[in-house]
Amino acid sequence: MRRPYVLLSCAMSVDGYIDDTTPERLLLSNAPDFDRVDQVRADSDAILIGATTMRRDNPRLLVNSETRRAQRAAQGLPPYPLKVTVTNxxxxxxxxxxxxxxxxxxxxxxxxxxxxxxxxxxxxxxxVGLGPTTDLARMLDDLGQRGIQRLMVEGGGTIHTQFLTQGLADEIHLAIAPIFVGDAGAPRFVNPGDFPGGTGHRMTLAEARTVDDVVLLRYLPKQASGSTTS
Structure with missing residues (x-):
C-alpha cells in the first residue's frame, strides 16, 4: 500500500497572503489560472481543505469543466474527485x-x-477517526488503502504548514498574484513552523511560468536544489 502523492496548491499575493480580512473572499488568481487549477483538480483522485477554510470560504470544491468531468468518466473515474476535510x-x-x-x-x-x-x-x-489527534500520516495511509493515488491540498495555511513541517508534501504549486495585501491579520500560505532542513534546504524548482499576470512556481520540497528529477 502506497500513500498518495501530495500536491499543495495555493494562490498568494507577492507579500505571501492567501486572503485579506474582509468578509468577501479575495480572488488572487485570474481566469486562466482558475482554469489551470480546475485541470489539476480533474487530474487528482481527492481534494482536501481544512475545516477553517470550509467555514471561511464555504467552497463547493468541484471540477467545473463539463469536458473534464466527461473525460474522468470515460476513464472509469467518478466525475468529481473525492472531497476530504480534516477537523479537530x-x-x-x-x-x-x-x-x-x-x-x-x-x-x-x-x-x-x-x-x-x-x-x-x-x-x-x-x-474516519485518526486516533487521539488528527494524524496526517495516518490519514494518508487510509487514503492510500482507499485507492487514492494523487491528493490535491488546497489549504488553508494551517493545513499547508502541517503537511510541510511533517515532510508529507511531494509538490507545491504557488500562483503569485501581482498584488500586495499588507494586512498583518490576514492568513498566509504557511505559518511559523519547524520545516525539514530549515534554511539549509533549498527545494528543487521544477517549473516557473507565467499564466497571464500570475507567475506559477512548481517546487518539489523533498528534493534538494540541483538534484535530478524524474
Whole structure:
C-alpha cells in the first residue's frame, strides 16, 4: 500500500497572503489560472481543505469543466474527485456547500470527535477517526488503502504548514498574484513552523511560468536544489 502523492496548491499575493480580512473572499488568481487549477483538480483522485477554510470560504470544491468531468468518466473515474476535510473540533455546519455538491466526502478527525460528526452530518460524509489527534500520516495511509493515488491540498495555511513541517508534501504549486495585501491579520500560505532542513534546504524548482499576470512556481520540497528529477 502506497500513500498518495501530495500536491499543495495555493494562490498568494507577492507579500505571501492567501486572503485579506474582509468578509468577501479575495480572488488572487485570474481566469486562466482558475482554469489551470480546475485541470489539476480533474487530474487528482481527492481534494482536501481544512475545516477553517470550509467555514471561511464555504467552497463547493468541484471540477467545473463539463469536458473534464466527461473525460474522468470515460476513464472509469467518478466525475468529481473525492472531497476530504480534516477537523479537530468537529464544528462543521451540515449546511455548508461542501457537503451538497460533487461526489463522495470523507471527514478525518480525532476519535473522540467521531460520534459528534456522525450525529451532525449523518449520511453527508464518511467519518474516519485518526486516533487521539488528527494524524496526517495516518490519514494518508487510509487514503492510500482507499485507492487514492494523487491528493490535491488546497489549504488553508494551517493545513499547508502541517503537511510541510511533517515532510508529507511531494509538490507545491504557488500562483503569485501581482498584488500586495499588507494586512498583518490576514492568513498566509504557511505559518511559523519547524520545516525539514530549515534554511539549509533549498527545494528543487521544477517549473516557473507565467499564466497571464500570475507567475506559477512548481517546487518539489523533498528534493534538494540541483538534484535530478524524474
Amino acid at each position: 473540533s468537529g464544528d462543521l455546519d451540515p449546511d455548508l456547500k461542501f457537503w451538497h455538491h460533487g461526489g463522495e466526502k470523507i471527514v478525518y478527525c480525532p476519535d473522540p470527535v467521531v460520534p459528534k460528526l456522525r450525529e451532525s452530518l449523518r449520511d453527508l460524509a464518511t467519518i
